[in-house]
Amino acid sequence: GGAKPLAGRTAVVTSGPTHEPIDPVRYIANRSSGRQGHAIAAALARLGADVTLVSGPVTIPDPKGVKVIHVEQAAEMLDAVLARLPADIAVMVAAVADWRVATLNTEKIKKQPGEGPPPLMLTENPDILKTVGHSDKRPTVVVGFAAETQDVESNGRVKLQKKGADLIVANDVSPETGIMGGTRNSVKLITAEGIEAWPDLSKEDVADRLAGWIATRLT
Numbered sequence: 001g002g003a004k005p006l007a008g009r010t011a012v013v014t015s016g017p018t019h020e021p022i023d024p025v026r027y028i029a030n031r032s033s034g035r036q037g038h039a040i041a042a043a044l045a046r047l048g049a050d051v052t053l054v055s056g057p058v059t060i061p062d063p064k065g066v067k068v069i070h071v072e073q074a075a076e077m078l079d080a081v082l083a084r085l086p087a088d089i090a091v092m093v094a095a096v097a098d099w100r101v102a103t104l105n106t107e108k109i110k111k112q113p114g115e116g117p118p119p120l121m122l123t124e125n126p127d128i129l130k131t132v133g134h135s136d137k138r139p140t141v142v143v144g145f146a147a148e149t150q151d152v153e154s155n156g157r158v159k160l161q162k163k164g165a166d167l168i169v170a171n172d173v174s175p176e177t178g179i180m181g182g183t184r185n186s187v188k189l190i191t192a193e194g195i196e197a198w199p200d201l202s203k204e205d206v207a208d209r210l211a212g213w214i215a216t217r218l219t
């Protein structure tokens with residue numbers, strides 16, 4: 001029940017890590033449970049939005065009321081997101097790997113006795129948030145996350161500009177916070193207008209409040 005302020009609106013949300021293959025059995029990845037992104041997708045749907053969640057590999061179940069597209073690599077995530085535009089809302093929560101292996105090994109790299117470890121040449125992945133934020137089909141509300149271990153506020157401000165976002169949700173992911181992989185989150189909202197610190201909340205409560213913030217911003 002409840003009000004549906006996002007009825008008739010479309011949203012695309014990214015969540016989880018990406019896996020960038022090194023060879024058929026190995027990959028490079030960031031840490032991400034997908035909990036926060038999945039909760040945001042569900043919260044937007046509860047407010048009436050037509051939500052597509054583009055998820056990297058996670059172990060948590062697909063959220064209810066949401067169309068889920070499962071991807072593995074950043075390039076696939078970007079394609080899936082761009083295919084959903086135009087949309088009213090984009091919330092990019094995924095912990096996208098910054099780099100992938102430049103030339104894919106189609107066979108498993110074998111240990112070579114006496115030769116030491118193989119060198120890995122990396123190349124930069126596309127920045128999905130930045131691409132969406134500067135797209136000619138840019139959604140009305142573009143939200144990004146910033147997982148920082150220091151200078152949360154100043155790094156968030158720089159990110160807001162660089163990525164073309166309306167809002168950066170910044171959090172301190174220092175190991176002692178327990179946020180990575182945990183169920184709670186303590187965030188700061190950084191916009192062109194300033195900074196707002198939210199109290200320590202469950203990831204579900206952060207998601208509900210964020211969906212409300214987005215609905216207010218859109219109307």
Ligand code: C5P
Nearest residue numbers: 092093094096126127128129144145146
């Ligand atoms: O630059 P940084 O990785 O700290 O930025 C984090 C924000 O940018 C998050 O919203 C993340 O989902 C997004 N991002 C992205 N594609 C990348 C890297 C980050 O969408 N390749």
